[in-house]
Amino acid sequence: MKASIITIGDEILIGQVLDTNSQWVANKLHALGVELVETVSISDTKQAIVNGIDHAMSIADLIIVTGGLGPTKDDVTKYTLVEYFNDELVLNPEILEDIKERFRKRGIHFSDLNKSQAMLPKKATILPNKLGTAAGMWFQENGKIVISLPGVPFEMKGLIDAEVLPRLKQIGGFPSQVYQTYVLYGVGESNAADALEVFENNLPDFIKLAYLPSPGRLRLRLTGTHQDKWLLENAIQQLGKELMLVFKEESIIEGDVSYVDVIQQYLTKNKQTLAVAESCTGGKIASDITEKSGVSQFFLGGVVAYNALLKQNILGVSKEIIEKHSVVSKEVAQEMALGVQKLTGADYAIATTGNAGPTTDDTNEEVGIVFIAIATQNQVIVERFNFGQPREKVLEQAKNKALEMLSQEILKNQ
Amino acid sequence: MKASIITIGDEILIGQVLDTNSQWVANKLHALGVELVETVSISDTKQAIVNGIDHAMSIADLIIVTGGLGPTKDDVTKYTLVEYFNDELVLNPEILEDIKERFRKRGIHFSDLNKSQAMLPKKATILPNKLGTAAGMWFQENGKIVISLPGVPFEMKGLIDAEVLPRLKQIGGFPSQVYQTYVLYGVGESNAADALEVFENNLPDFIKLAYLPSPGRLRLRLTGTHQDKWLLENAIQQLGKELMLVFKEESIIEGDVSYVDVIQQYLTKNKQTLAVAESCTGGKIASDITEKSGVSQFFLGGVVAYNALLKQNILGVSKEIIEKHSVVSKEVAQEMALGVQKLTGADYAIATTGNAGPTTDDTNEEVGIVFIAIATQNQVIVERFNFGQPREKVLEQAKNKALEMLSQEILKNQ
Numbered sequence: 168m169k170a171s172i173i174t175i176g177d178e179i180l181i182g183q184v185l186d187t188n189s190q191w192v193a194n195k196l197h198a199l200g201v202e203l204v205e206t207v208s209i210s211d212t213k214q215a216i217v218n219g220i221d222h223a224m225s226i227a228d229l230i231i232v233t234g235g236l237g238p239t240k241d242d243v244t245k246y247t248l249v250e251y252f253n254d255e256l257v258l259n260p261e262i263l264e265d266i267k268e269r270f271r272k273r274g275i276h277f278s279d280l281n282k283s284q285a286m287l288p289k290k291a292t293i294l295p296n297k298l299g300t301a302a303g304m305w306f307q308e309n310g311k312i313v314i315s316l317p318g319v320p321f322e323m324k325g326l327i328d329a330e331v332l333p334r335l336k337q338i339g340g341f342p343s344q345v346y347q348t349y350v351l352y353g354v355g356e357s358n359a360a361d362a363l364e365v366f367e368n369n370l371p372d373f374i375k376l377a378y379l380p381s382p383g384r385l386r387l388r389l390t391g392t393h394q395d396k397w398l399l400e401n402a403i404q405q406l407g408k409e410l411m412l413v414f415k416e417e418s419i420i421e422g423d424v425s426y427v428d429v430i431q432q433y434l435t436k437n438k439q440t441l442a443v444a445e446s447c448t449g450g451k452i453a454s455d456i457t458e459k460s461g462v463s464q465f466f467l468g469g470v471v472a473y474n475a476l477l478k479q480n481i482l483g484v485s486k487e488i489i490e491k492h493s494v495v496s497k498e499v500a501q502e503m504a505l506g507v508q509k510l511t512g513a514d515y516a517i518a519t520t521g522n523a524g525p526t527t528d529d530t531n532e533e534v535g536i537v538f539i540a541i542a543t544q545n546q547v548i549v550e551r552f553n554f555g556q557p558r559e560k561v562l563e564q565a566k567n568k569a570l571e572m573l574s575q576e577i578l579k580n581q
Numbered sequence: 582m583k584a585s586i587i588t589i590g591d592e593i594l595i596g597q598v599l600d601t602n603s604q605w606v607a608n609k610l611h612a613l614g615v616e617l618v619e620t621v622s623i624s625d626t627k628q629a630i631v632n633g634i635d636h637a638m639s640i641a642d643l644i645i646v647t648g649g650l651g652p653t654k655d656d657v658t659k660y661t662l663v664e665y666f667n668d669e670l671v672l673n674p675e676i677l678e679d680i681k682e683r684f685r686k687r688g689i690h691f692s693d694l695n696k697s698q699a700m701l702p703k704k705a706t707i708l709p710n711k712l713g714t715a716a717g718m719w720f721q722e723n724g725k726i727v728i729s730l731p732g733v734p735f736e737m738k739g740l741i742d743a744e745v746l747p748r749l750k751q752i753g754g755f756p757s758q759v760y761q762t763y764v765l766y767g768v769g770e771s772n773a774a775d776a777l778e779v780f781e782n783n784l785p786d787f788i789k790l791a792y793l794p795s796p797g798r799l800r801l802r803l804t805g806t807h808q809d810k811w812l813l814e815n816a817i818q819q820l821g822k823e824l825m826l827v828f829k830e831e832s833i834i835e836g837d838v839s840y841v842d843v844i845q846q847y848l849t850k851n852k853q854t855l856a857v858a859e860s861c862t863g864g865k866i867a868s869d870i871t872e873k874s875g876v877s878q879f880f881l882g883g884v885v886a887y888n889a890l891l892k893q894n895i896l897g898v899s900k901e902i903i904e905k906h907s908v909v910s911k912e913v914a915q916e917m918a919l920g921v922q923k924l925t926g927a928d929y930a931i932a933t934t935g936n937a938g939p940t941t942d943d944t945n946e947e948v949g950i951v952f953i954a955i956a957t958q959n960q961v962i963v964e965r966f967n968f969g970q971p972r973e974k975v976l977e978q979a980k981n982k983a984l985e986m987l988s989q990e991i992l993k994n995q
Contacts (some may be wrong), residue, residue, distance in 0.1 A: 168895045177804065179795055181616045181760060181900055182608030183837070187599060194596030203594045208603070208620045211791070215618070239792045240776040240781060280771040281713070300771075317669070319794060321974070346595060357694040357714075360653040367654060377625070379592055380733060390591065423597070443885070449871025450857075450864035453885040457863025460939055460972055468891045471857070471867040473882035477925060481884075481895070499740075511891060523872055558874055560735070 168341060170196055171227035172206040173219050175244055176318060179208040188233050188323055192240035195327060199228060200341025202392070204313060211235055214432055216247045219312065227242035228311055231331075235316030236301035240281040246287070248315055249302045252544035253305050254288040259302070266300045269371055296329035303330055312440050343396035347403050349410060351385045359385055359438045362413050366406075374402060376410075386423065417578070427456055433577045434465035434515070441573075443469035444503040446494065447521035452567045472503065480526070481535035482506030495530040497549045500538035504549075508542045515577070516542040517569050522555075523561045537565045541572050543580065548572070582755060584610055586620040587633050587640035589648035589658055590732055592664045593622040602647050602737055609741060614755025615643060616806070625649055630661045631985070634727065642725055646743075648732030652694040659718070662729055666720050668702040668846035676701060680714045708744035717744060733927060736776045757810035761817050762837035763884040764778070773799055776827050780820075787817060800837065831992070840984035841870055847991045848879035848929070855987075856927035857883035858896055858917040859937035860908065861951055867982045881925045886917065896920030909934050911963045914952035918963075922956045929991070930956040931983050935968075937975045951979045955986050957994065962986070 178184040187194050189206040190483050196203050204226055209215040218237070223230045235244030249256055263285035269291060270277040284300040287293050294303030294316075301317040303326045314331055316323045351359060356378050361366075367376050379386040389406055392400035411419050420429070434441060443452050450471045456462050470481050475494050479486040483500040492498045503518035521537030522530055535556055540549040554561040587605050592598040603620040610617050618640055623629040630649070637644045649658030663670055677699035684691040701707050702807055708717030708730075715731040717740045728745055730737045732838045756859075765773060770792050781790050787807050793800040807813035825833050834843070848855060857866050864885045870876050884895050889908050892898040899918040906912045917932035935951030937943055949970055954963040965980060968975040 177789075177791060178802070178863075179604070180607060180620070181611045181758070181804065182604050182606075182617075183760070183762070183802070185599075185601060185604045186620075190593070190596050190599045192596075193594055197595045204624065205598075205633075206594070206622045210618065218640065219619075226632065231894070236637030237792060237794065238771045241789065241791045265710060274768055274771060277776050278771050280774055344595070346597070348597070355689055357652045357692050360694055361692050375591075375655065377591060377655045378651060379598070380651065383903075388597070390595065417606070445864075445867075446882075447871075449882075450859075450867030450885065451871070453859075453887075454862075454868040456978070457861075457865070457887060458973070460937070463887060463942065466887055468860075468885035470884055470889035470895075471864065471871075471882040473867075473871060473877060473880055474925075477882045481924065511888075523874070528877065559872070562872070574659065581643075 168199050168338075169171055169204045169227045170201045170229040170230055170231065171204060171223035171508075173215060173216075173223060173230060173232045174206070174208045174318065174400070175211055175219075175232065176208070177211050180210055184185065188318065188320055191320070192231055192233075192327060194450050195332060195348075197344050198333065198342050199335060201335070202344070211241055211243060213243055213247045213250075214573040216244060218354040220251060223413050224311055229335075230311070230313045232313065232315045233323050236315065236317045238284050238300070248304065248306065248313070250309060252288070252290065252313075254290045254306075254553050256286040257289045258288040259287045259293055262293065262295065269300065276279050291484075294326055296322055296326055297329070298325045305331075305334070341392045342392050342417050343399050344390075344392050345399050345403055345405050346388055346390040348349065349387045349407065349418070350420045350422075350424055351414060352418050354385060354414065354418060356380045356385055359387070359414075363410070366413060367412060370406070371402065372400070374406060382494060426574045427459055427462075429574040430456075430577060431459065431465065433464060433581065435461075436466050440512070440544060441515045441517070442467045442507045444507035444516065444518040444521055445469065445471050446473060446478065446503070447523045448519045448565050449473055449571070450521070450560055451562055452517060452569055455566060455570070456580065463573060467513050469511065478503060493532070495522055495532045495536060495538065497538050497551060500540035500549050501547050504540035504542035504547055513575060514544055516540075517573055519565055519569055520544070520560070521552075521565060523558045523565075524556055525558065535561055536569075537561065539565065539569045539572060541569075541576050543576050548576065582615050582643055582752075583618045583641045584615045584643040584645065585618060585637035586603060586647045587630075587637060587644060588620070588732065589625055589630060589633075589646065592627050594624055602732065602734055605734070605738060606611045606645055606647075606741060611758050613746065613749060614758050615749070616758070623653055623659060625646070627657055627664075629659045630658060631665060634665060638725055643749075644725070644727045646727065646729045647737050650729065650731045652714070657785055658729055662705075662718065662720065662727070663702050666702070666704060666722060666727075668704045668720075671703045673699050673701045673707060676707065677715050679709065683714065708740055709875065710736055710740055711743070719745075719748070722951065735979050737893045753896050754903075756803075756806050756808045757813050758806050759810075759813050759817055760802055760804040763800060763801045763821065763822050764834045764838055765828060765834070766832050768799060768828065770794045770799055770941075773801070773828075777801075778828060779825070780824060782783065784820070785816065787813070788820060812993065813835070840981070840988045841873055841876075841987040842888060844870075844984065844991060845876060845879065849875075853928040854926070855924040855929045855931070856881045856921045858921035858930065858932040859883065859885050859931055860887060860892065860917070861937045862933045862976055862979050862983070863887055865976055866931060866933070866983055869980060871982070881927050883921050883925065883930075886892040886930050892917060896924065906943045907946070909936055909946045909950060909952065911952050911965060913960050914954035914963050916960055918954035918956035931987055932956070933979055933983055935966075935975070935979060937972045937979075938970055939972060949975055951975065951982075953979065953983045953986060955983075955990050957990050962990065
């Protein structure tokens, strides 16, 4: 089964909102064995929706449409679909009762506009929305399925999980789709491709190799589709082993692992701990680590020392050093790392201080300069970086570089 | 001029990677006055690319294609475009020299595969890439423009800014496109629409009103397109004033403002300061605040007290209170807020403690429970929330709710 996702909303086309719905649905379809051939974002107009569905019908059997189901005038998806399928709107008494009940519970006035949310197409299967007032709709005609869902992410996700996936599973007959990622450090895309030439030429038809370069690392992905799940999984596992043998052991890791994964794995294994002292990164490193569950095993926390006084009063950075070298300096980064290590008793510590911009306040360094310090059990390493501009890039790169430096120190000490 | 964006890459269709390029380009096109009618993500195959371009040609005059320009076998965009435009690849000596120079500088071996990056279409205008080895290509035929750019975000952005936008500006003749957002608190979508019925019916043809609901707030957006920039900007400004008068003054704010904007505005104005003490949110609140520039005017920093010992040793939460009520409790949230306020001397403090899940460790509360405390100059407010699951949602909602509670306290004290 081939699928297409259509997200409807001018907010995406004018760049006001980032479409995250498509990726979420893409993951679900991939796991189910449905081949997604296209995702499209279009405008909130009848004409754009009709064109979009016509085009999707020509390349896919399953079309998932999100957005445009609100009660307001700018939302036209439902009316367009009803016309498209020569259907008509009828009052759905159960959905009306659901909506009224939602309003009663929250003590909000129920208006005629809300009643329009219970006017639903006669021929479609109605998918009740437990998290909002816009019901989902499942149209089926000439072997094609068109599913319309609200665009609010948590409502859309609730409907996919509770209503859409169980129905698709009942249809069944999907092949297995599997991918496995390997992360390669210190090898460029073209050098990796040269090294993998023979391996790539010998891949079976149903498995593809992809290269995903990004600053500092290259991800390699083996992707396969096959009716026989066991055969596919074994083939990918076996080929993955061969692929890893092409490179030096320390330069490749199996899985789409991040630096935080590496840090978590080794510190948890060794029962060691980590604390952070963040100035310019302002909590970004701590936040990145604590996005993962289970990190309380090794992550103690730390100090966001955005203000110079906090660097002195909590982390014990000396006033003289700040005055002599300014807050953005090698010396301050070093004292911050040692300070938070002492304060928390952690085995490892990360510290950052820099000018994320756009202004440099009263420091000696230009915008983009960041000092990162890593304190281990027997030394402190400090490096100076120029991450350029703009601010978001400086913060993101400083965070990634700090986690990379720490993973390397941890791996050295294994 | 109507535009379409095509992003190429299986990594998007299998859900491995989130497409952020489209939004970035969408913003640039909107500011320029180019109407984006569709964004599409498709697979790395010749067939998909040809279909995608054929379809885009039928609805747009300008097609921006990103991705598939690497030197490896999985990248076929360049070869497909050359065939599509009946063009041929020729060696571009300047680009070859550029690439060799990049490799020399970084001390990396230059291979034949890299040389293939300098084989470029004869008829296209070549756009030099200062940040990578994949040059951009500008094809023009029968009044349609197709621009091919690398998919690596910072390379694509560099090429858009340095090469694509200046050329589009030269073509010129675009209308003005303007939008203005208003954020409404405490009013639902349907009630807002009822209140705005007359306003909406009287809008001129060239201005549209859109409703963007999300948990806890509703954004209203006026969007317009007109050849006369002055007329358009004045009309939107005037209508914005009328729109705001429909609601109570305290429930609507002009601009796509976040809670951090509100906090920054008032604390900076009043020369007051803020510190945070984060347990479950793990640095997310600090990180959100410091994403913005200029926040050092009011934001001091704070403590990420992920581990219970840090709550005691740095924030001074008493061991007895933790043992009596467990770390996830109203009492601990309150002591954390007061502790960080005292430690930093801040006027306001935020504290969070909760179970983000998936496990509850050794606390009394279930997964999803978060206590948020706000310390002001004369009191501490603590609230208990159940943000459910999964972990990411709990963390995101706890962060948003904490910033919302703080803005409300700040606004009360005005």
